[in-house]
Amino acid sequence: MTDFKNCIAACLACLIACEKCITDCIKVNNQDCIVICRDCSDICALCARFDARGSKYGSDLHALCAKICKACAEECxxxxxxxxSCKECADACKKCAELCAELAKA
Known part of the structure; x- marks a missing residue:
């Protein structure tokens, strides 16, 4: 369960970083960042919820979360x-992508 707790924490940190990044990117009309951060924020929220309840579909969701977080990290x-905010988001997304990728393989 420790891995899941770490993943939940990483997903929530990523979600928060993405939301901050979205807010700042709206001000400068950075559409590419806004679009991927919205997807990333949503998948991280869902992944954390699946992990919290021990869903049997978690590994599938981890794989998708890792893919989206990686793309978001690259854009930010x-x-x-x-x-x-883009730097913080990129860092949070990279960490989340790494943890989710590990759990997707488990």
Missing amino acids: AKHAAHHE
Whole structure:
């Protein structure tokens, strides 16, 4: 269960970072970042909920979460030098992607 607790924490941290990034990207009309962060935020919320209840579909969802988080990290990294929220989001997404990928294999 420790792995699931770590994953839930990473998913929630990623969700929060994405929401902050969305808010900041709205101000500068960075559509690419907004779109992927919305998807990432939603999948992280769902993944955390599945983990919290011990869903038997968790590994499938972890794989998708890892894929979306990786894509979000890559997009946000493009803007990290100019926007602190993009840097924080990229870091949170990368960590979440790594943990979810590990659990997807389990």
